[in-house]
Structure formats: structure tokens, C-alpha cells
Amino acid sequence: MESRRQNKISSLIQEELGTIFQKESKNLFGGSFITVTQARVAPDLSVAKIYVSILNPERDVVMKIIKEQSNEIRKRLGNNVRHQLRKIPELIFILDDSLDYAEKINNLLKKK
Numbered sequence: 846m847e848s849r850r851q852n853k854i855s856s857l858i859q860e861e862l863g864t865i866f867q868k869e870s871k872n873l874f875g876g877s878f879i880t881v882t883q884a885r886v887a888p889d890l891s892v893a894k895i896y897v898s899i900l901n902p903e904r905d906v907v908m909k910i911i912k913e914q915s916n917e918i919r920k921r922l923g924n925n926v927r928h929q930l931r932k933i934p935e936l937i938f939i940l941d942d943s944l945d946y947a948e949k950i951n952n953l954l955k956k957k
Contacts, residue, residue, distance in 0.1 A: 847885075847886075848887075848888070850890075851886045851888065851890070852935075854886050854893075854930065855884045855885055855886045855893070856884070856885075856895055857926060857929060857930075858884045858886065858895070858922065858926075858934070859883065859884040859895075860882045861882070861883050861917070861922055861925045861926055862884065862895060862918070863881045863907070864924070864925070865918060865921050865922065866879040866880070866881060866897075868920070869870055873908070873910070873914055873917070874910055874911065874914075875908055875910075877899055877900070877901040878899070878900040878901065878906045879897055879899050879900075879907070880897065880898045880899075880900075880909070881895060881897055881910070882896045882897065882898050882941045883896040883941065884896070885896075886934060888933055890924070890932070891933050891934055891935060891937055892935050892937060893934040893935070893937070894937050894939055895938050895939065895943060896910060896912065896938070896939050896940075896941040897938055897940060898932070898940075898941045898942075898943075898944055899940065904940065904953065908938070908940050911938050912938055915936050915938060918936060919933055919935070919936050922936070933952060
């Protein structure tokens with residue numbers, strides 16, 4: 846169970862990363878539509894797992910670019926939240942495929 850502090854930091858990171866992806870997607874990721882669906886922070890606040898959903902047929906390529914740019918993204922996040930957080934957690938990006946899963950289930954239900 847996550848503490849109140851973890852929840853606040855998770856929501857702060859999710860909101861700020863969403864803003865970064867929205868503003869910088871054209872420059873950094875070729876204009877792909879990227880949504881931060883969830884952020885989870887470790888109890889010691891040193892690592893944050895960021896779940897992203899990508900609306901682009903070439904998801905794997907965009908995900909690779911995101912992982913390569915993770916230091917730059919962390920730097921931009923640090924600039925945005927430097928007054929709220931002492932230490933910026935390491936960012937681990939994970940592709941969130943829950944929308945694909947839901948679409949697959951809907952298609953299976955329509956067949957019946």
C-alpha cells in the first residue's frame with residue numbers, strides 16, 4: 846500500500862510528465878501522441894515507474910526514443926518540480942498496453 850507522500854509525488858510526476866510529453870512530442874518524438882497513464886514511486890522515492898500509452902503504429906520505435914531520451918526528460922522534470930522535490934527519481938518507462946487489451950476483448954465479444 847502506497848503512502849500519502851508516494852501518492853502525491855506520483856500524481857505530481859504524472860501531471861508534469863504529461864505536460865512535458867504534450868509540449869515536446871513534436872521536437873523529441875516525431876509528433877506522436879503520448880499519454881502518461883500512471884506513475885508509481887518506490888517507497889524510498891528513488892525510482893519512478895512511468896506507464897505511457899502511445900497512439901502511433903510504430904510504438905516500439907517511439908518507446909525506444911523515449912528510453913534513449915530518459916535523461917533529458919528527467920532533467921526537464923527536475924526543472925519543473927525543483928521547488929517541490931529535493932531529489933528527482935530515476936525514471937523507468939513502461940509501455941501501457943491496456944487499451945490494446947481492452948480493444949481485443951471488445952472484438953472478441955462482438956464476434957459472439
